[in-house]
Amino acid sequence: xxxxxxxxxxxxxxxxxxxxxxxxxxxxxxxxxxxxxxxxxxxxxxxxxxxxxxxxxxxxxxxxxxxxxxxxxxxxxxxxxxxxxxxxxxxxxxxxxxxxxxxxxxxxxxxxxxxxxxxxxxxxxxxxxxxxxxxxxxxxxxxxxxxxxxxxxxxxxxxxxxxxxxxxxxxxxxxxxxxxxxxxxxxxxxxxxxxxxxxxxxxxxxxxxxxxxxxxxxxxxxxxxxxxxxxxxxxxxxxxxxxxxxxxxxxxxxxxxxxxxxxxxxxxxxxxx
Amino acid sequence: xxxxxxxxxxxxxxxxxxxxxxxxxxxxxxxxxxxxxxxxxxxxxxxxxxxxxxxxxxxxxxxxxxxxxxxxxxxxxxxxxxxxxxxxxxxxxxxxxxxxxxxxxxxxxxxxxxxxxxxxxxxxxxxxxxxxxxxxxxxxxxxxxxxxxxxxxxxxxxxxxxxxxxxxxxxxxxxxxxxxxxxxxxxxxxxxxxxxxxxxxxxxxxxxxxxxxxxxxxxxxxxxxxxxxxxxxxxxxxxxxxxxxxxxxxxxxxx
Numbered sequence: 001x002x003x004x005x006x007x008x009x010x011x012x013x014x015x016x017x018x019x020x021x022x023x024x025x026x027x028x029x030x031x032x033x034x035x036x037x038x039x040x041x042x043x044x045x046x047x048x049x050x051x052x053x054x055x056x057x058x059x060x061x062x063x064x065x066x067x068x069x070x071x072x073x074x075x076x077x078x079x080x081x082x083x084x085x086x087x088x089x090x091x092x093x094x095x096x097x098x099x100x101x102x103x104x105x106x107x108x109x110x111x112x113x114x115x116x117x118x119x120x121x122x123x124x125x126x127x128x129x130x131x132x133x134x135x136x137x138x139x140x141x142x143x144x145x146x147x148x149x150x151x152x153x154x155x156x157x158x159x160x161x162x163x164x165x166x167x168x169x170x171x172x173x174x175x176x177x178x179x180x181x182x183x184x185x186x187x188x189x190x191x192x193x194x195x196x197x198x199x200x201x202x203x204x205x206x207x208x209x210x211x212x213x214x215x216x217x218x219x220x221x222x223x224x225x226x227x228x229x230x231x232x233x234x235x236x237x238x239x240x241x242x243x244x245x246x247x248x249x250x251x252x253x254x255x256x257x258x259x260x261x262x263x264x265x266x267x268x269x270x271x272x273x
Numbered sequence: 274x275x276x277x278x279x280x281x282x283x284x285x286x287x288x289x290x291x292x293x294x295x296x297x298x299x300x301x302x303x304x305x306x307x308x309x310x311x312x313x314x315x316x317x318x319x320x321x322x323x324x325x326x327x328x329x330x331x332x333x334x335x336x337x338x339x340x341x342x343x344x345x346x347x348x349x350x351x352x353x354x355x356x357x358x359x360x361x362x363x364x365x366x367x368x369x370x371x372x373x374x375x376x377x378x379x380x381x382x383x384x385x386x387x388x389x390x391x392x393x394x395x396x397x398x399x400x401x402x403x404x405x406x407x408x409x410x411x412x413x414x415x416x417x418x419x420x421x422x423x424x425x426x427x428x429x430x431x432x433x434x435x436x437x438x439x440x441x442x443x444x445x446x447x448x449x450x451x452x453x454x455x456x457x458x459x460x461x462x463x464x465x466x467x468x469x470x471x472x473x474x475x476x477x478x479x480x481x482x483x484x485x486x487x488x489x490x491x492x493x494x495x496x497x498x499x500x501x502x503x504x505x506x507x508x509x510x511x512x513x514x515x516x517x518x519x520x521x522x523x524x525x526x527x528x
Contacts, residue, residue: 060435061435062431062434062435080434080435080436080437082435082436082437083437085435086435086436087431087432087435087436089428089431089432092426092428092429093428093429093431093432095429095446095447095450097450097451098450106436106446107436109442109446110433110436110437110438110439110442110446111436111437112437154436158436
Protein backbone atom coordinates (compact mmCIF):
# COMPACT_ATOMS: atom_id res chain seq x y z
CA UNK A 1 0.00 0.00 0.00
CA UNK A 2 1.39 3.39 -0.90
CA UNK A 3 0.76 6.08 1.63
CA UNK A 4 -1.42 7.93 -0.86
CA UNK A 5 -4.08 5.23 -0.58
CA UNK A 6 -4.11 5.53 3.17
CA UNK A 7 -7.17 7.17 4.68
CA UNK A 8 -5.44 7.24 8.05
CA UNK A 9 -1.67 7.41 8.56
CA UNK A 10 -0.36 6.81 12.05
CA UNK A 11 3.32 7.66 12.55
CA UNK A 12 5.30 6.89 15.70
CA UNK A 13 2.45 7.57 18.10
CA UNK A 14 3.22 7.18 21.82
CA UNK A 15 1.03 8.24 24.67
CA UNK A 16 1.43 8.40 28.40
CA UNK A 17 -0.91 9.53 31.15
CA UNK A 18 0.64 11.64 33.90
CA UNK A 19 4.35 12.38 34.38
CA UNK A 20 7.15 9.86 34.94
CA UNK A 21 7.41 9.20 38.69
CA UNK A 22 3.74 9.95 39.38
CA UNK A 23 1.66 7.29 41.02
CA UNK A 24 -0.85 7.59 38.19
CA UNK A 25 1.83 7.41 35.50
CA UNK A 26 0.89 4.99 32.72
CA UNK A 27 2.60 4.40 29.40
CA UNK A 28 -0.42 3.44 27.37
CA UNK A 29 0.93 3.39 23.85
CA UNK A 30 4.49 2.99 22.52
CA UNK A 31 5.75 4.04 19.10
CA UNK A 32 2.85 2.81 16.98
CA UNK A 33 2.82 3.25 13.22
CA UNK A 34 0.06 2.01 10.94
CA UNK A 35 -1.57 2.84 7.62
CA UNK A 36 -5.28 2.25 7.23
CA UNK A 37 -6.50 2.05 3.64
CA UNK A 38 -9.54 3.78 2.22
CA UNK A 39 -12.63 1.58 2.58
CA UNK A 40 -10.88 -0.83 4.90
CA UNK A 41 -12.27 -2.21 8.14
CA UNK A 42 -9.46 -2.56 10.64
CA UNK A 43 -10.04 -4.16 14.02
CA UNK A 44 -7.83 -3.31 17.00
CA UNK A 45 -7.62 -6.12 19.51
CA UNK A 46 -5.46 -6.61 22.55
CA UNK A 47 -5.32 -7.11 26.30
CA UNK A 48 -7.09 -4.63 28.59
CA UNK A 49 -5.20 -1.38 28.97
CA UNK A 50 -3.03 -1.93 25.89
CA UNK A 51 -3.92 1.48 24.52
CA UNK A 52 -6.25 0.49 21.68
CA UNK A 53 -8.95 2.92 22.81
CA UNK A 54 -6.25 5.55 23.34
CA UNK A 55 -5.14 5.07 19.74
CA UNK A 56 -8.74 5.43 18.57
CA UNK A 57 -9.12 8.68 20.49
CA UNK A 58 -5.83 9.95 19.05
CA UNK A 59 -7.01 9.16 15.51
CA UNK A 60 -10.29 10.96 16.20
CA UNK A 61 -8.56 14.05 17.61
CA UNK A 62 -10.09 13.59 21.07
CA UNK A 63 -6.60 13.16 22.56
CA UNK A 64 -3.28 14.68 21.62
CA UNK A 65 -0.56 12.02 21.72
CA UNK A 66 2.59 12.61 23.76
CA UNK A 67 4.60 11.87 20.60
CA UNK A 68 3.99 11.09 16.95
CA UNK A 69 1.31 12.20 14.54
CA UNK A 70 -1.79 11.08 12.69
CA UNK A 71 -2.90 12.23 9.25
CA UNK A 72 -6.50 11.88 8.17
CA UNK A 73 -7.39 12.56 4.53
CA UNK A 74 -3.92 14.07 4.11
CA UNK A 75 -4.38 16.56 6.96
CA UNK A 76 -2.69 16.30 10.35
CA UNK A 77 -5.18 15.64 13.15
CA UNK A 78 -5.17 18.44 15.75
CA UNK A 79 -8.66 18.12 17.20
CA UNK A 80 -12.03 16.61 16.35
CA UNK A 81 -12.70 16.49 12.59
CA UNK A 82 -16.48 16.14 12.47
CA UNK A 83 -16.61 16.40 8.65
CA UNK A 84 -14.31 13.43 8.21
CA UNK A 85 -14.74 11.30 11.31
CA UNK A 86 -17.75 9.97 13.21
CA UNK A 87 -17.48 8.13 16.52
CA UNK A 88 -19.49 5.34 18.05
CA UNK A 89 -18.85 4.80 21.75
CA UNK A 90 -19.37 1.77 23.94
CA UNK A 91 -22.70 2.95 25.36
CA UNK A 92 -24.71 5.86 26.75
CA UNK A 93 -23.62 8.34 24.12
CA UNK A 94 -27.20 9.13 23.09
CA UNK A 95 -28.76 12.19 24.71
CA UNK A 96 -31.34 10.65 27.08
CA UNK A 97 -33.62 13.72 27.00
CA UNK A 98 -34.02 13.54 23.21
CA UNK A 99 -35.87 11.00 21.10
CA UNK A 100 -33.93 8.82 18.67
CA UNK A 101 -34.71 11.03 15.68
CA UNK A 102 -33.84 14.15 17.68
CA UNK A 103 -30.51 12.56 18.54
CA UNK A 104 -29.81 11.98 14.86
CA UNK A 105 -30.83 15.53 13.98
CA UNK A 106 -28.66 17.00 16.74
CA UNK A 107 -25.61 15.24 15.31
CA UNK A 108 -26.29 16.89 11.96
CA UNK A 109 -26.90 20.26 13.62
CA UNK A 110 -23.55 20.00 15.44
CA UNK A 111 -21.75 18.98 12.26
CA UNK A 112 -23.33 21.84 10.30
CA UNK A 113 -25.52 19.94 7.85
CA UNK A 114 -28.09 22.32 6.26
CA UNK A 115 -31.48 22.05 8.01
CA UNK A 116 -33.22 21.17 4.74
CA UNK A 117 -31.33 17.88 4.59
CA UNK A 118 -31.99 16.80 8.17
CA UNK A 119 -35.27 15.05 7.58
CA UNK A 120 -34.30 12.94 4.57
CA UNK A 121 -30.92 12.01 6.02
CA UNK A 122 -32.39 11.09 9.42
CA UNK A 123 -35.04 8.95 7.76
CA UNK A 124 -32.51 7.23 5.51
CA UNK A 125 -30.08 6.40 8.30
CA UNK A 126 -32.79 5.19 10.70
CA UNK A 127 -34.17 2.94 7.96
CA UNK A 128 -30.68 1.61 7.28
CA UNK A 129 -30.35 0.38 10.87
CA UNK A 130 -33.97 -0.82 11.05
CA UNK A 131 -35.17 1.75 13.59
CA UNK A 132 -37.56 3.82 11.46
CA UNK A 133 -40.52 2.78 13.62
CA UNK A 134 -38.71 3.78 16.82
CA UNK A 135 -37.77 7.29 15.73
CA UNK A 136 -39.93 8.93 18.38
CA UNK A 137 -38.87 6.67 21.26
CA UNK A 138 -36.51 7.82 23.98
CA UNK A 139 -33.24 5.90 24.43
CA UNK A 140 -34.41 4.57 27.82
CA UNK A 141 -37.35 2.90 26.06
CA UNK A 142 -35.05 0.83 23.81
CA UNK A 143 -32.88 -2.23 24.45
CA UNK A 144 -29.09 -1.91 24.58
CA UNK A 145 -28.79 -3.33 21.07
CA UNK A 146 -31.33 -0.89 19.66
CA UNK A 147 -29.56 2.02 21.36
CA UNK A 148 -26.34 1.06 19.61
CA UNK A 149 -28.21 0.86 16.31
CA UNK A 150 -29.47 4.37 17.01
CA UNK A 151 -25.92 5.55 17.74
CA UNK A 152 -24.87 3.97 14.44
CA UNK A 153 -27.73 5.76 12.63
CA UNK A 154 -26.57 9.07 14.12
CA UNK A 155 -23.02 8.40 12.91
CA UNK A 156 -24.19 7.32 9.43
CA UNK A 157 -26.31 10.46 9.00
CA UNK A 158 -23.11 12.52 9.31
CA UNK A 159 -21.87 10.90 6.06
CA UNK A 160 -18.23 10.90 7.08
CA UNK A 161 -15.62 8.86 5.25
CA UNK A 162 -14.30 7.46 8.50
CA UNK A 163 -16.09 5.68 11.31
CA UNK A 164 -14.33 5.02 14.63
CA UNK A 165 -16.04 2.45 16.83
CA UNK A 166 -14.90 1.95 20.43
CA UNK A 167 -16.18 -1.46 21.53
CA UNK A 168 -19.65 -0.55 20.26
CA UNK A 169 -21.10 -3.94 21.19
CA UNK A 170 -19.06 -4.37 24.36
CA UNK A 171 -21.98 -3.95 26.75
CA UNK A 172 -24.34 -6.26 24.85
CA UNK A 173 -25.10 -9.95 25.30
CA UNK A 174 -23.58 -12.55 22.97
CA UNK A 175 -26.66 -13.12 20.79
CA UNK A 176 -27.35 -9.42 20.25
CA UNK A 177 -23.67 -8.90 19.41
CA UNK A 178 -23.81 -11.62 16.78
CA UNK A 179 -26.89 -10.20 15.05
CA UNK A 180 -25.57 -6.65 15.18
CA UNK A 181 -22.24 -7.84 13.78
CA UNK A 182 -23.97 -9.52 10.84
CA UNK A 183 -26.13 -6.46 10.17
CA UNK A 184 -23.13 -4.18 10.43
CA UNK A 185 -21.23 -6.25 7.90
CA UNK A 186 -24.12 -6.01 5.43
CA UNK A 187 -24.64 -2.31 6.07
CA UNK A 188 -20.99 -1.38 5.73
CA UNK A 189 -20.39 -3.46 2.62
CA UNK A 190 -22.71 -1.00 0.85
CA UNK A 191 -20.63 2.01 1.87
CA UNK A 192 -17.08 2.98 1.12
CA UNK A 193 -16.32 3.95 4.68
CA UNK A 194 -12.99 3.43 6.36
CA UNK A 195 -13.61 1.88 9.75
CA UNK A 196 -11.47 1.35 12.83
CA UNK A 197 -13.18 -0.95 15.28
CA UNK A 198 -11.90 -1.67 18.80
CA UNK A 199 -13.05 -4.96 20.27
CA UNK A 200 -12.29 -7.54 22.93
CA UNK A 201 -13.97 -10.32 21.00
CA UNK A 202 -11.81 -12.53 18.77
CA UNK A 203 -14.82 -13.77 16.84
CA UNK A 204 -16.12 -10.26 16.24
CA UNK A 205 -12.70 -9.17 14.96
CA UNK A 206 -12.38 -12.05 12.48
CA UNK A 207 -16.00 -11.75 11.37
CA UNK A 208 -15.90 -8.01 10.63
CA UNK A 209 -12.34 -7.07 9.76
CA UNK A 210 -10.34 -6.88 6.58
CA UNK A 211 -7.30 -6.76 8.82
CA UNK A 212 -6.88 -7.32 12.55
CA UNK A 213 -4.14 -5.42 14.36
CA UNK A 214 -3.09 -7.36 17.46
CA UNK A 215 -1.69 -5.22 20.26
CA UNK A 216 0.98 -6.20 22.73
CA UNK A 217 0.61 -5.76 26.48
CA UNK A 218 1.15 -2.30 27.96
CA UNK A 219 2.72 -0.13 26.69
CA UNK A 220 0.82 -1.30 23.64
CA UNK A 221 1.99 -1.34 20.10
CA UNK A 222 0.96 -3.32 17.03
CA UNK A 223 2.46 -6.77 17.48
CA UNK A 224 1.13 -8.36 14.33
CA UNK A 225 -1.40 -7.72 11.60
CA UNK A 226 -3.61 -10.57 10.40
CA UNK A 227 -5.38 -10.36 7.07
CA UNK A 228 -8.91 -11.75 6.74
CA UNK A 229 -9.35 -12.49 3.07
CA UNK A 230 -13.09 -12.89 2.77
CA UNK A 231 -15.51 -10.75 0.76
CA UNK A 232 -18.09 -8.48 2.40
CA UNK A 233 -20.82 -8.80 3.42
CA UNK A 234 -19.74 -11.72 5.55
CA UNK A 235 -22.25 -14.55 5.62
CA UNK A 236 -23.31 -16.22 8.88
CA UNK A 237 -21.81 -19.48 7.49
CA UNK A 238 -18.39 -17.84 7.59
CA UNK A 239 -18.40 -18.24 11.37
CA UNK A 240 -18.47 -22.04 11.11
CA UNK A 241 -15.91 -22.27 8.29
CA UNK A 242 -12.42 -23.71 8.76
CA UNK A 243 -10.88 -20.44 7.65
CA UNK A 244 -12.68 -18.58 10.43
CA UNK A 245 -11.62 -21.11 13.05
CA UNK A 246 -8.01 -21.06 11.87
CA UNK A 247 -7.85 -17.26 11.98
CA UNK A 248 -9.53 -17.17 15.35
CA UNK A 249 -7.05 -19.68 16.74
CA UNK A 250 -4.13 -17.71 15.34
CA UNK A 251 -5.45 -14.57 17.04
CA UNK A 252 -6.00 -16.48 20.25
CA UNK A 253 -2.41 -17.74 20.30
CA UNK A 254 -1.07 -14.23 19.69
CA UNK A 255 -3.26 -12.67 22.33
CA UNK A 256 -2.87 -15.36 24.94
CA UNK A 257 0.78 -14.54 25.73
CA UNK A 258 0.03 -10.83 25.93
CA UNK A 259 -2.90 -11.30 28.26
CA UNK A 260 -0.76 -13.55 30.51
CA UNK A 261 1.86 -10.81 30.59
CA UNK A 262 -0.72 -8.18 31.53
CA UNK A 263 -2.16 -10.31 34.30
CA UNK A 264 1.21 -11.24 35.86
CA UNK A 265 2.39 -7.61 35.64
CA UNK A 266 -0.65 -6.26 37.44
CA UNK A 267 -0.32 -9.05 40.04
CA UNK A 268 3.34 -8.20 40.73
CA UNK A 269 2.55 -4.49 40.77
CA UNK A 270 -0.05 -5.16 43.44
CA UNK A 271 2.29 -7.47 45.39
CA UNK A 272 5.19 -4.99 45.18
CA UNK A 273 3.34 -2.05 46.55
CA UNK B 274 -34.68 10.55 33.31
CA UNK B 275 -37.27 11.73 35.73
CA UNK B 276 -40.22 9.62 36.60
CA UNK B 277 -43.55 11.21 37.27
CA UNK B 278 -44.50 11.28 40.91
CA UNK B 279 -47.15 8.75 41.73
CA UNK B 280 -50.41 10.27 42.83
CA UNK B 281 -51.69 9.34 46.28
CA UNK B 282 -55.20 8.60 45.01
CA UNK B 283 -58.57 9.51 46.49
CA UNK B 284 -57.98 7.52 49.70
CA UNK B 285 -54.68 9.25 50.44
CA UNK B 286 -56.17 12.63 49.64
CA UNK B 287 -59.04 11.91 52.10
CA UNK B 288 -56.53 11.14 54.86
CA UNK B 289 -54.69 14.43 54.20
CA UNK B 290 -57.90 16.49 54.30
CA UNK B 291 -59.17 14.54 57.31
CA UNK B 292 -55.97 15.33 59.21
CA UNK B 293 -56.43 19.07 58.65
CA UNK B 294 -60.11 18.86 59.62
CA UNK B 295 -59.18 17.08 62.87
CA UNK B 296 -56.69 19.87 63.68
CA UNK B 297 -59.39 22.46 63.00
CA UNK B 298 -61.86 20.56 65.20
CA UNK B 299 -59.34 20.35 68.04
CA UNK B 300 -58.76 24.10 67.73
CA UNK B 301 -62.50 24.73 67.92
CA UNK B 302 -62.97 22.40 70.91
CA UNK B 303 -59.99 23.89 72.75
CA UNK B 304 -61.48 27.38 72.61
CA UNK B 305 -65.21 26.61 72.91
CA UNK B 306 -65.29 23.59 75.23
CA UNK B 307 -62.02 23.22 77.08
CA UNK B 308 -61.73 26.84 78.09
CA UNK B 309 -58.33 27.78 76.65
CA UNK B 310 -57.78 31.50 77.24
CA UNK B 311 -58.93 33.46 74.18
CA UNK B 312 -56.01 35.85 74.55
CA UNK B 313 -53.70 32.91 73.89
CA UNK B 314 -55.79 31.12 71.29
CA UNK B 315 -58.68 32.88 69.59
CA UNK B 316 -61.79 31.10 68.42
CA UNK B 317 -61.51 29.82 64.79
CA UNK B 318 -64.86 31.35 63.91
CA UNK B 319 -63.81 34.83 65.01
CA UNK B 320 -60.55 34.33 63.10
CA UNK B 321 -62.62 33.50 60.03
CA UNK B 322 -64.66 36.70 60.41
CA UNK B 323 -61.48 38.74 60.85
CA UNK B 324 -59.99 37.12 57.73
CA UNK B 325 -63.05 38.07 55.68
CA UNK B 326 -62.74 41.61 57.03
CA UNK B 327 -59.03 41.80 56.12
CA UNK B 328 -59.76 40.60 52.61
CA UNK B 329 -62.76 42.92 52.17
CA UNK B 330 -61.01 46.09 53.28
CA UNK B 331 -57.85 45.30 51.32
CA UNK B 332 -55.79 46.75 54.18
CA UNK B 333 -53.18 43.99 53.61
CA UNK B 334 -52.18 45.44 50.23
CA UNK B 335 -49.37 47.84 51.30
CA UNK B 336 -47.72 45.15 53.46
CA UNK B 337 -48.18 42.46 50.83
CA UNK B 338 -46.62 44.76 48.24
CA UNK B 339 -43.60 45.35 50.48
CA UNK B 340 -43.08 41.65 51.18
CA UNK B 341 -43.54 40.56 47.57
CA UNK B 342 -41.22 43.30 46.30
CA UNK B 343 -38.55 42.22 48.77
CA UNK B 344 -39.04 38.60 47.72
CA UNK B 345 -38.85 39.41 44.01
CA UNK B 346 -35.70 41.50 44.44
CA UNK B 347 -33.97 38.98 46.71
CA UNK B 348 -34.87 36.02 44.51
CA UNK B 349 -33.79 37.78 41.29
CA UNK B 350 -30.42 38.54 42.87
CA UNK B 351 -29.81 35.02 44.18
CA UNK B 352 -31.08 33.45 40.95
CA UNK B 353 -28.75 35.56 38.80
CA UNK B 354 -25.66 35.27 40.96
CA UNK B 355 -26.29 31.65 41.99
CA UNK B 356 -26.66 30.28 38.47
CA UNK B 357 -23.92 32.40 36.89
CA UNK B 358 -21.33 31.81 39.62
CA UNK B 359 -22.36 28.14 39.88
CA UNK B 360 -21.87 27.66 36.15
CA UNK B 361 -18.38 29.15 36.13
CA UNK B 362 -17.33 27.23 39.25
CA UNK B 363 -18.53 23.99 37.61
CA UNK B 364 -16.23 24.43 34.59
CA UNK B 365 -13.11 22.93 36.15
CA UNK B 366 -12.56 20.21 38.72
CA UNK B 367 -10.20 22.51 40.61
CA UNK B 368 -12.75 25.31 41.14
CA UNK B 369 -15.38 22.75 42.16
CA UNK B 370 -13.03 21.28 44.78
CA UNK B 371 -12.24 24.79 46.10
CA UNK B 372 -15.67 26.44 46.09
CA UNK B 373 -18.18 23.63 46.57
CA UNK B 374 -17.12 22.80 50.18
CA UNK B 375 -16.81 26.53 50.91
CA UNK B 376 -20.38 27.30 49.83
CA UNK B 377 -21.73 24.13 51.46
CA UNK B 378 -19.98 25.10 54.71
CA UNK B 379 -21.42 28.62 54.76
CA UNK B 380 -24.86 27.26 53.83
CA UNK B 381 -24.79 25.03 56.92
CA UNK B 382 -24.55 27.96 59.36
CA UNK B 383 -27.73 29.88 60.34
CA UNK B 384 -27.22 33.05 58.31
CA UNK B 385 -30.25 34.64 60.01
CA UNK B 386 -27.88 35.28 62.95
CA UNK B 387 -26.34 38.04 60.88
CA UNK B 388 -29.65 39.92 60.67
CA UNK B 389 -28.50 42.61 63.15
CA UNK B 390 -25.45 43.18 60.97
CA UNK B 391 -27.63 43.44 57.85
CA UNK B 392 -29.86 45.97 59.64
CA UNK B 393 -26.80 48.02 60.60
CA UNK B 394 -25.57 48.03 57.02
CA UNK B 395 -28.85 48.34 55.14
CA UNK B 396 -31.26 49.88 57.64
CA UNK B 397 -34.67 48.77 58.88
CA UNK B 398 -36.30 49.14 55.46
CA UNK B 399 -36.67 46.61 52.62
CA UNK B 400 -32.96 46.70 51.70
CA UNK B 401 -31.88 44.61 54.70
CA UNK B 402 -34.60 41.98 53.97
CA UNK B 403 -33.59 41.86 50.31
CA UNK B 404 -29.92 41.46 51.19
CA UNK B 405 -30.57 38.75 53.77
CA UNK B 406 -33.06 36.87 51.58
CA UNK B 407 -30.65 37.03 48.63
CA UNK B 408 -27.76 35.77 50.75
CA UNK B 409 -29.69 32.87 52.22
CA UNK B 410 -31.25 31.74 48.93
CA UNK B 411 -27.98 32.13 47.00
CA UNK B 412 -26.49 28.99 48.54
CA UNK B 413 -29.00 26.30 47.54
CA UNK B 414 -29.06 27.78 44.03
CA UNK B 415 -25.28 27.99 43.59
CA UNK B 416 -24.75 24.51 45.09
CA UNK B 417 -27.35 22.85 42.86
CA UNK B 418 -25.97 24.69 39.82
CA UNK B 419 -22.46 23.40 40.55
CA UNK B 420 -23.83 19.89 41.09
CA UNK B 421 -25.97 20.04 37.94
CA UNK B 422 -23.33 21.32 35.55
CA UNK B 423 -20.48 19.50 37.30
CA UNK B 424 -21.93 16.01 36.94
CA UNK B 425 -22.77 15.92 33.24
CA UNK B 426 -21.82 12.54 31.74
CA UNK B 427 -18.39 12.98 30.09
CA UNK B 428 -19.31 10.60 27.28
CA UNK B 429 -22.12 12.91 26.16
CA UNK B 430 -19.79 15.92 26.11
CA UNK B 431 -17.13 13.98 24.21
CA UNK B 432 -19.71 12.67 21.72
CA UNK B 433 -21.03 16.19 21.10
CA UNK B 434 -17.51 17.58 20.63
CA UNK B 435 -16.62 14.76 18.25
CA UNK B 436 -19.68 15.66 16.14
CA UNK B 437 -18.48 19.27 15.97
CA UNK B 438 -20.65 20.90 18.63
CA UNK B 439 -19.79 24.57 19.23
CA UNK B 440 -19.67 26.00 22.77
CA UNK B 441 -23.20 27.27 22.30
CA UNK B 442 -24.42 23.87 21.04
CA UNK B 443 -22.73 22.16 23.95
CA UNK B 444 -24.40 24.47 26.47
CA UNK B 445 -27.85 24.50 24.91
CA UNK B 446 -28.22 20.85 23.88
CA UNK B 447 -26.01 18.96 26.34
CA UNK B 448 -25.07 20.81 29.54
CA UNK B 449 -28.35 22.65 30.11
CA UNK B 450 -30.74 19.72 29.62
CA UNK B 451 -28.48 17.49 31.73
CA UNK B 452 -28.19 20.00 34.58
CA UNK B 453 -31.62 21.62 34.58
CA UNK B 454 -33.53 19.07 36.70
CA UNK B 455 -30.93 19.39 39.48
CA UNK B 456 -30.76 23.19 39.22
CA UNK B 457 -34.55 23.58 39.28
CA UNK B 458 -34.68 21.65 42.55
CA UNK B 459 -32.17 24.11 44.03
CA UNK B 460 -34.06 27.09 42.67
CA UNK B 461 -37.29 25.91 44.29
CA UNK B 462 -35.44 25.40 47.57
CA UNK B 463 -33.90 28.88 47.21
CA UNK B 464 -37.31 30.42 46.66
CA UNK B 465 -38.69 28.75 49.78
CA UNK B 466 -35.83 29.87 52.03
CA UNK B 467 -35.97 33.40 50.58
CA UNK B 468 -39.65 33.64 51.50
CA UNK B 469 -39.04 32.18 54.97
CA UNK B 470 -36.12 34.45 55.77
CA UNK B 471 -37.84 37.61 54.48
CA UNK B 472 -41.03 37.09 56.47
CA UNK B 473 -38.98 35.93 59.43
CA UNK B 474 -36.73 38.99 59.40
CA UNK B 475 -39.77 41.25 59.00
CA UNK B 476 -41.03 39.93 62.31
CA UNK B 477 -37.67 40.66 63.96
CA UNK B 478 -36.66 44.09 62.70
CA UNK B 479 -38.57 46.09 60.15
CA UNK B 480 -40.92 48.96 59.39
CA UNK B 481 -43.35 47.25 57.01
CA UNK B 482 -44.32 43.95 55.43
CA UNK B 483 -46.64 41.10 56.36
CA UNK B 484 -44.32 39.75 59.07
CA UNK B 485 -44.07 43.19 60.58
CA UNK B 486 -47.84 43.61 60.59
CA UNK B 487 -48.36 40.26 62.34
CA UNK B 488 -45.98 41.27 65.14
CA UNK B 489 -47.78 44.62 65.52
CA UNK B 490 -51.10 42.83 65.95
CA UNK B 491 -49.54 40.49 68.49
CA UNK B 492 -48.20 43.44 70.46
CA UNK B 493 -51.67 44.97 70.41
CA UNK B 494 -53.06 41.67 71.73
CA UNK B 495 -55.43 41.55 68.75
CA UNK B 496 -55.26 37.76 68.56
CA UNK B 497 -58.14 36.98 66.14
CA UNK B 498 -56.81 39.47 63.58
CA UNK B 499 -53.24 38.27 64.05
CA UNK B 500 -54.35 34.70 63.37
CA UNK B 501 -56.30 35.90 60.35
CA UNK B 502 -53.07 37.41 59.00
CA UNK B 503 -51.16 34.21 59.68
CA UNK B 504 -53.75 32.25 57.71
CA UNK B 505 -53.47 34.83 54.94
CA UNK B 506 -49.65 34.57 54.81
CA UNK B 507 -49.80 30.78 54.85
CA UNK B 508 -52.21 30.89 51.90
CA UNK B 509 -49.94 33.32 50.01
CA UNK B 510 -46.88 31.12 50.72
CA UNK B 511 -48.72 27.98 49.60
CA UNK B 512 -49.85 29.74 46.43
CA UNK B 513 -46.33 30.99 45.62
CA UNK B 514 -44.80 27.57 46.28
CA UNK B 515 -47.47 26.02 44.08
CA UNK B 516 -46.60 28.40 41.26
CA UNK B 517 -42.87 27.69 41.62
CA UNK B 518 -43.45 23.91 41.68
CA UNK B 519 -45.59 24.21 38.56
CA UNK B 520 -42.89 26.24 36.79
CA UNK B 521 -40.30 23.69 37.91
CA UNK B 522 -42.31 20.85 36.36
CA UNK B 523 -42.71 22.87 33.17
CA UNK B 524 -38.98 23.59 33.08
CA UNK B 525 -38.13 19.90 33.40
CA UNK B 526 -40.30 19.05 30.45
CA UNK B 527 -38.84 21.85 28.38
CA UNK B 528 -35.31 20.56 28.90
